[in-house]
Each structure stands twice: as structure tokens, then as C-alpha cells.
Amino acid sequence: SLWQVFRFLERTAHIEVGAGVPQTDGRAFILLEDIQNIFPDARHFLCKGRNVGFMMDRQGNNILPLRIHHLPGMTIDVVLAADTSPRLNAPQLYYHQQYQETPSTSQQETSSTPQQETVSIQQKDAISIHQQLQLQRFQPQQEDEHEYRRPHGPDVTPRRSRVSSGMNNRYIKSLTLFETFIKHIQDGQADQANLIRDDFRHHFDSLSVEMARNRALQQQMLEMQQTMLELQQQSLDRLAIIQSRVQAILVQNY
The missing domain is CATH 3.10.20 (Ubiquitin-like (UB roll))
Incomplete structure (x- = not known):
């Protein structure tokens, strides 16, 4: 078989x-x-x-x-399928401060086919993610305000494990690649987007050990990867629609 x-x-x-x-x-x-x-x-x-x-x-x-x-x-x-896939939330891996999503006023409304409208909406979601990632990237790690501490003797209260600087740098690089990928998809630069996705996969693999220990990191990396796959597929779907229309015009004229 x-x-x-x-x-x-x-x-x-x-x-x-x-x-x-x-x-x-x-x-x-x-x-x-x-x-x-x-x-x-x-x-x-x-x-x-x-x-x-x-x-x-x-x-x-x-x-x-x-x-x-x-x-x-x-x-x-x-x-x-787009309506069943997990949506990417703003990363909460290292930081606890939440940011309220602000609707983007710079996005132009377009009149197009239902499929193209769906693509536009989902790309706007990705742009919002992109903006939140930039906001959160350089926020300092904060301790829980109500973390219990013993008044005397060694502190034996379990704490969140801190991340290494090397892992943090690789995670930040992954965010940068994710943002760059979105820009290339928006600009219709499929070849450049493919290269960025390959680089992202390399960083994904380099974080595999940390992801096995840190579920939050694993979730965010997996969701970014899935979002990239979805946006890439939507771009291919749009290209297929354009190609079919061009072919139909050629058939009618020749």
C-alpha cells in the first residue's frame, strides 16, 4: 500500500x-x-x-x-475551512497587561465578490493582530499584584517560569516574520511570502523544546502558523478566481 x-x-x-x-x-x-x-x-x-x-x-x-x-x-x-479554524488572539505569553482592540480607520472598504469580502475581513483581523503584537512586544514582564509571599524564610510559592533571553529573542523574531508575511500577502508578493513562511518554520522548529515546556508559547506559535496558512490559501483562491476570469474572457474573444 x-x-x-x-x-x-x-x-x-x-x-x-x-x-x-x-x-x-x-x-x-x-x-x-x-x-x-x-x-x-x-x-x-x-x-x-x-x-x-x-x-x-x-x-x-x-x-x-x-x-x-x-x-x-x-x-x-x-x-x-475558514469558519471552523481557530482565530489568533493577541499573545499573552509573557505579559499580563491587556490592550483593547481599536478598529482601524485606515482600511478602505471595497465592493467585491463575497469570497473577496471574506478575504478582506480576515486580513483586517490579521492587521489588528499585527498592531497588538507591536504594542505588546516590548512590554516588561510584570509580577502578579496579589502573589503570596511568606514574611519570613525562603519563598516557596510556585512562580511562573521566566523565559531565557535567547528564547525571547527567537519569539520576537517569529513575530517580526509573521508581520512581514502579512505585509507580503497584502501586497500580493506570493514568492516573498513563501520565503518568509520558510524562515518562520525554521524559528518554529528552533522553539520546539521550549514549546514542549511552555503551553502558552506553543499555542501562540501554532496559531500564528495556522493564520499564515489560511492567509496564503486565501491569496491562492483569489489568484484562481482572477485566472478563471481571464480564461473566460480569452475564450469569449478568441
Whole structure:
């Protein structure tokens, strides 16, 4: 049997590959249903930052039931449906002061298709996250105001573990990469966004030991990674819409 490796955040799964059939011109495939048995809300797929589309017949229609190509030796990233995926909250890893989100007045309203409006709304959410990250990045760590201390003798009250300066620097660098990625996506610079995402993954891996000990750090890094995957997929969806419209115009004119 053949198996395809799928990854959602840091969870991986091996899913059995279906043998080629006449309907797929003999090409091996993985059924969406089989993927959703492991990742229930899976809807989009990426491989090395590029979209993995559903298999189509010679007329350009999706083959039912939905399925994707088998990519030997590759790991396919799973992207959840936008309405079911976790949303990224402003990081609360080291800091306790909360900031109230201020709506951005610089965002221009646009009239577009429902899908494009959804993309615009979610990118605004990402911009708000970006602003909150900048606000919180250099705030000093604070002690709990009501932390109990013994009046005499050694202090044996459990405290939050402080983070090392090296880990803090890597986390800050990850935030910077996240912000840069958002800017490239907004500017339509897909290639640069792919490079930034690769750098982010490197920092993600470098923090794996700390994430195993610090659940808050793990949660924030995973949520940033998922947000990047979602924004990248939305960018690919918009590109596909534009390409289909261009193709339709060419067909009509020629």
C-alpha cells in the first residue's frame, strides 16, 4: 500500500493512497473523505506553500467524490475551512497587561465578490493582530499584584517560569516574520511570502523544546502558523478566481 503524509500544525498522519482508476487516468489519489476522517474540517491543502487542488476530469470538472493527487515523498499541509479554524488572539505569553482592540480607520472598504469580502475581513483581523503584537512586544514582564509571599524564610510559592533571553529573542523574531508575511500577502508578493513562511518554520522548529515546556508559547506559535496558512490559501483562491476570469474572457474573444 501507498501512504501520503498530511500535517496540520504539528500533528501528522499517514493516509492510504487509492490506486489509479480510469476516471483519474491511472493517477493515484487520496479521497477528501479519508482525509476528513483524520482532520474533520480539512478543506484546502498546501505543498511547499503551493496549492494542491482537487483532481479534475478532462472537461475541467472536479472528480467526485473529491480527491487530490498523490505526491510521493512529500508532506501535504492541511488548511481548515475558514469558519471552523481557530482565530489568533493577541499573545499573552509573557505579559499580563491587556490592550483593547481599536478598529482601524485606515482600511478602505471595497465592493467585491463575497469570497473577496471574506478575504478582506480576515486580513483586517490579521492587521489588528499585527498592531497588538507591536504594542505588546516590548512590554516588561510584570509580577502578579496579589502573589503570596511568606514574611519570613525562603519563598516557596510556585512562580511562573521566566523565559531565557535567547528564547525571547527567537519569539520576537517569529513575530517580526509573521508581520512581514502579512505585509507580503497584502501586497500580493506570493514568492516573498513563501520565503518568509520558510524562515518562520525554521524559528518554529528552533522553539520546539521550549514549546514542549511552555503551553502558552506553543499555542501562540501554532496559531500564528495556522493564520499564515489560511492567509496564503486565501491569496491562492483569489489568484484562481482572477485566472478563471481571464480564461473566460480569452475564450469569449478568441
